[in-house]
Amino acid sequence: MRNGGGTGDTRTGPGTSFEPLLEAVLSVGADLELRATLQHIVDAATHITDARYGALGVVDPEQDRLTELFTCGIDEDTRAGITELPHIDRGVLGAVAAASGPLRLDDLSKHPSSGSIPEGHPPMRTFLGVSVLVHEEPFGNLYLTEKRGGPFTLGDEQALRVLAAQAGIAIGNALLFENARQRERWIEGAAAVTTALLGEDTPDDALTVVAEQARKLADAAAGVILQPTPDGGMEIVTASTYGDPGALVGTVIQPGSPVLTQLLGGEPVFVEDSATDPRMTTSVRSRFGPSMLLPLQSDGRLIGTLALPRSRGARRYTALERRLATQFASQAALALVLAEARGSRERLAVFEDRDRIARDLHDLVIQRLFATGMMLESAQRRARSEEVGDTIGKAVDELESTVQEVRTTIFALQQPPADAPTTFRGKVLREAAGAAASTGITPSAQFNGPVDTALDEDTADRLLAALRRALAQTSRRSGLSRIAITVDCEAALADGRAAVRLTVHDDGVPDRADAPEGGTTVTWQAPL
Numbered sequence: 001m002r003n004g005g006g007t008g009d010t011r012t013g014p015g016t017s018f019e020p021l022l023e024a025v026l027s028v029g030a031d032l033e034l035r036a037t038l039q040h041i042v043d044a045a046t047h048i049t050d051a052r053y054g055a056l057g058v059v060d061p062e063q064d065r066l067t068e069l070f071t072c073g074i075d076e077d078t079r080a081g082i083t084e085l086p087h088i089d090r091g092v093l094g095a096v097a098a099a100s101g102p103l104r105l106d107d108l109s110k111h112p113s114s115g116s117i118p119e120g121h122p123p124m125r126t127f128l129g130v131s132v133l134v135h136e137e138p139f140g141n142l143y144l145t146e147k148r149g150g151p152f153t154l155g156d157e158q159a160l161r162v163l164a165a166q167a168g169i170a171i172g173n174a175l176l177f178e179n180a181r182q183r184e185r186w187i188e189g190a191a192a193v194t195t196a197l198l199g200e201d202t203p204d205d206a207l208t209v210v211a212e213q214a215r216k217l218a219d220a221a222a223g224v225i226l227q228p229t230p231d232g233g234m235e236i237v238t239a240s241t242y243g244d245p246g247a248l249v250g251t252v253i254q255p256g257s258p259v260l261t262q263l264l265g266g267e268p269v270f271v272e273d274s275a276t277d278p279r280m281t282t283s284v285r286s287r288f289g290p291s292m293l294l295p296l297q298s299d300g301r302l303i304g305t306l307a308l309p310r311s312r313g314a315r316r317y318t319a320l321e322r323r324l325a326t327q328f329a330s331q332a333a334l335a336l337v338l339a340e341a342r343g344s345r346e347r348l349a350v351f352e353d354r355d356r357i358a359r360d361l362h363d364l365v366i367q368r369l370f371a372t373g374m375m376l377e378s379a380q381r382r383a384r385s386e387e388v389g390d391t392i393g394k395a396v397d398e399l400e401s402t403v404q405e406v407r408t409t410i411f412a413l414q415q416p417p418a419d420a421p422t423t424f425r426g427k428v429l430r431e432a433a434g435a436a437a438s439t440g441i442t443p444s445a446q447f448n449g450p451v452d453t454a455l456d457e458d459t460a461d462r463l464l465a466a467l468r469r470a471l472a473q474t475s476r477r478s479g480l481s482r483i484a485i486t487v488d489c490e491a492a493l494a495d496g497r498a499a500v501r502l503t504v505h506d507d508g509v510p511d512r513a514d515a516p517e518g519g520t521t522v523t524w525q526a527p528l
Helices: 018-028 034-049 076-081 091-098 154-198 206-218 260-264 319-382 386-413 424-439 457-475
Strands: 051-060 065-072 103-105 127-134 137-147 222-228 234-241 269-271 288-298 301-311 444-448 483-492 498-506 520-527
Touching: 018 034, 018 154, 034 051, 034 065, 034 137, 034 154, 091 103, 091 127, 091 137, 103 154, 127 154, 137 154, 154 206, 154 319, 206 222, 206 234, 206 301, 206 319, 222 288, 234 260, 234 301, 260 288, 288 319, 301 319, 319 386, 386 457, 424 444, 424 457, 424 483, 457 483, 457 498, 457 520
Parallel strands: 444 483
Antiparallel strands: 051 065, 051 137, 103 127, 127 137, 222 234, 222 301, 269 288, 288 301, 483 498, 498 520
């Protein structure tokens, strides 16, 4: 015991009786909820010593600083005005942490280590403080100031010593309960991610599932996934927030940023305040406070980084939260790799099935259609009626057009699904590629005007059907060395209306002997 008055005062005073102390000791262990237990402790300490103000500061052992402050006797407005937690490595609070027992001062300002009272704190003179140990390790410091009716007494000091010892036991029990509950939540969260990614109904965006679950578990303001960019930076590719995530997606950490070396190297990064940390260089950093940036890494492969920022002013992440979040990120990365592998196997199965269908169409359907066409052509030559011959000729043309469409389908089946065109221009080029597969000649394609936006769906479908028929007829001609396709959506009809015109020209031997030299040109047009 040390007294700030320098007199070695051993006043017991009339204040601290056995019954209130017993009630206080019993009350601090009545709840297994950690935060409730901490508040009970500071309330009980303030009550049994008749202090005006009380505070319990929780120490982060890794950073040697206060992470939270539980108060008694301070109204909400005053508490909100305390913008910065006191430092425990200097001043009277440092003396409390260094002392082997309670520190009792009659006049706080006369202590050699005393400094100015931080901004926002109420005026304080008398002081009584003690360290709270949990399993012989510092957990926090209990501070009492402004005893009513005079300075703190030896009885107050002894009562506080007993209460601090009992508080250490109660906090230890609450910590065990809190840690077990947190571990259970994170384990369940990791299992939920694995189930979602590897279950029967695979989500469309696996990264969003990870970001959403991590945000909830960490009680963060946002869950963000960053992935490396080609130029050596990192970009936010998906985000889960309470508001609109669109403001975050697309944000880039530029190459050369101090934090990138750690992130690209697969190292976790822990930030106390994103807005002020010089390593954080993104435009959205001012919105956030404490943050964890965790590697999504499996078997040496870096998938990306999981960032879990909290709002400005929110409590810092504890050492346990950091460990649990890091373990979650590792498990989520493994689930992402397994989900990707399963998706690859499923796509491979689809490709194999498409290849089988394409082979069947080529080996069976086209061959039979071709044989049927030859039979019809033979019948056409033997037909005695001109009308019957013309009808058979039309049937042969339809069969050849069908063969061309089947060949186009075969070509499309042999392409990966992701390559399937969605624009009109892409669909025309696909038909040209299909003709190249059947003729060995790659048609040239020219487009005039905004073909992707000028044509409605019906006109586009009819033009593509006409293109298939024209290419089917072209594939029948011998001496073929060039095919040219032109789609002009700036054409005009004879009456002046805007139109789209398709022209297919080839230099093969014409079907009719009386056809003009120079190849064959097929034209199709429709109003827009």
